[in-house]
Amino acid sequence: MATMTAIKPITKIATRDSYGNGLVELYKEHDDVIVLDADLAAATKTGIFKKAVPERHYDCGIAESNMMGIAAGIATTGLVPFVSTFAMFAAGRAFEQVRNSIGYPHLNVKIGATHAGISVGEDGATHQCNEDIALMRTIPGMVIINPADDIEAKAAVKAAYEHDGPVYMRFGRLAIPIINDNPDYKFELGKGTILREGKDATIIATGLCVSESLAAAEKMAQNGLDVAVVNIHTIKPIDKDLIIEMAKKTKRIITVEEHSIIGGLGGAVCEVLSENCPTPVLRIGVNDCFGHSGPATALLQEFGLDADGIAKKVSAYLK
Template structure:
């Protein structure tokens, strides 16, 4: 069996920007002295006149992006998730969200899979923060194929978009002819009747791995990939909850305020069923190898499998 292809979605971000840059000369990329890490350096090499290094001044970068967007430019403001959503929250809220400007925020190095950079840089709160901003679209792709589709969709959408990317190379799972990306629409990756697993980001591959293990135990899991956290595909999630009667959410983010909370908000109103939220359980991360951290926090395939099996007892 051939080895599964793995690519970090931050790499996909940089490559997608280069591809879009060739088609659209109004696409400008901003970075906060992290072009090598966010992978916008490849765009800078291809289009040096359309890349602006704002220095270690993320709040200022958001203000510059806001201003540029009012001139017909489509700016992609890029930095780590901790700085994009955390440090610059006020500027994102007031300068981009409030006037509903056409700014795209490329947030890389999200979640605990940042690894050795440790708790200060492992942003597990960014989705929660961005969900509170009215009109903010939130995209969290599962792999290389989806990440590129997200960047293209963000460019085509008129309004603020928060894009979440990771540092760790993850399996390419959407490399198939029938894959279709649609903003705001979830993707059913596997049908099942016993439990619905709603996953996002790198945890989609974990959910698929868990589903194989669950099947061996006689548990038939339906897998839904949610690449758009906001607006959430409530129709799909509610329909799945009615089919299976139980829902599990899986995310590399705090269980407070992220995908799990968004799903619970929808189900509490439209289809109350038992829900288990798998994610970072109200704790900070820690320094360590990314793969080991995902295993410790039970976000890998084995960890998701164990938790879903226990929930289905």
């Protein structure tokens, strides 16, 4: 009689939850951590940290630009501030303060930006920040991390602390699958990882699009397409060597991101390849338009950022 193999259940966690839990874990090892929030602790999940360490959490009110200035001042004392709000407000509303008060003096401030991309859902276009990576990439010395799951998000918090200088971390509202639960997983700033080998093309993805790209690659395999998948969690500094290596191996590159195709992962990859290894690139993301209100999963499907949509676009491109 054949023995049935148990199917491992898929665990889904929003990376904003991982951020809150990661801050608590970090403080257990480093008591110089300070957390600031802009009246959104319940949403950004810094409330998890506030409950565990109330004396190290400060609510700056709905004054995000002022909060960045406060964080800059705290950083000059030797403490390590993690400043948190929605991506639209962290990268958008407070851009000048991030640039001039944090980036220009290269202060040790860590920005935890949650609710990025169209998966913010019902909050609509005003809150669906699809431009934050592009904005942060222009600030000299700014490190940008966009984790793909719970494990990577917690690792990002620790790596951000260990890095001396400003860091922008991008977290999401939607619960997404855990894909890095293996004993060999290692997080290293500026280094991407090959999650799936392939010979026909390479998908380079970031954030929640990584798990969707893996699922898309499996769908395409059923139709005879062998597509590699690379996870780029650090947008800046980007893993140039890995990008060039995969371009040489598979000859065609597809980037997938929950962000505008202008200035984000797609732009960064194209810059690397145009200068070092000219290669055809298909950029999949938000195509120079605003989002709109709707359920997160429905929006991802509408914008072609779910597994089916990615598989359809890549298959058409390769044919």
